[in-house]
Amino acid sequence: MRIELQQVTKKYDTCVLKNLNLLIEDKKAVGIMGASGCGKSTLLRQLAGIEFPEEGTIKVNDTVVNRETVQAYQREIGVVFQKHSLFPHLTLRKNILLILETIKRVSPDAAELKASGLLDQFHLTEQADKLPRHVSGGQAQRASIARALCTEPELLFLDEPTAALDPILTGEVLEAITELKHLGKDCIFVTHEIDFLKKFADYFVFMDEGEIVEHGPAGLLESPETKKLAAFLRREE
Numbered sequence: 001m002r003i004e005l006q007q008v009t010k011k012y013d014t015c016v017l018k019n020l021n022l023l024i025e026d027k028k029a030v031g032i033m034g035a036s037g038c039g040k041s042t043l044l045r046q047l048a049g050i051e052f053p054e055e056g057t058i059k060v061n062d063t064v065v066n067r068e069t070v071q072a073y074q075r076e077i078g079v080v081f082q083k084h085s086l087f088p089h090l091t092l093r094k095n096i097l098l099i100l101e102t103i104k105r106v107s108p109d110a111a112e113l114k115a116s117g118l119l120d121q122f123h124l125t126e127q128a129d130k131l132p133r134h135v136s137g138g139q140a141q142r143a144s145i146a147r148a149l150c151t152e153p154e155l156l157f158l159d160e161p162t163a164a165l166d167p168i169l170t171g172e173v174l175e176a177i178t179e180l181k182h183l184g185k186d187c188i189f190v191t192h193e194i195d196f197l198k199k200f201a202d203y204f205v206f207m208d209e210g211e212i213v214e215h216g217p218a219g220l221l222e223s224p225e226t227k228k229l230a231a232f233l234r235r236e237e
């Protein structure tokens, strides 16, 4: 994937992203890390076109992400949030079928086949016909990942997908995320799971108070240049 940020500024009550500049090329899995409240999820939302910055330009692969391009762009990406975003009144299977039939406009038979394949891949066959509230948080989150994949996006955004889970379910979901790599999907991943990130990501972005303090490939975590990143990594150990 290729990500380019030029002078990106996002304000709510205060300035949350402060003049971000970044160029990442030819990476498969980018991890965004930093202390709570530093702006990681806000950056991810701008990259996914869920919100737009007040200033600056965001380019992901060949698309300048803005209000004009966002509709087509969002058909090409998948997003998984902290808490699963499944429709509560639909079974796991129907959550996937709905997306396939309405967004991808595939025939009911083809949709059934695709949904069953994805549910099987994420070890959810036994839960396929249950409602989200009748499965575990980890299973629901795995179903969210399966649903995000059903439109066959090349690029997936994951915003702390394990934040709401206990350690066992976290392990389960992280395993499912590892699958994404085998599937050849590009991922942009916000997480507190630094150990997992070390194994998963091939590029790291470290943020602090709305700024990108350091970014680079794996060596970044072994020999941080700034005291801020060194301190952050010590705290996370």
Ligand SMILES: Nc1ncnc2c1ncn2[C@@H]1O[C@H](COP(=O)(O)OP(=O)(O)OP(=O)(O)O)[C@@H](O)[C@H]1O
Binding pocket: 012, 013, 016, 034, 035, 036, 037, 038, 039, 040, 041, 042, 043, 160
């Ligand atoms: N919709 C919003 N309206 C107002 N302020 C917001 C909004 N979303 C985020 N913020 C504020 O922006 C700052 C950055 O939040 P963000 O969620 O991006 O941080 P984060 O690094 O992802 O944090 P965490 O790791 O705790 O999820 C915080 O101070 C937060 O309170």
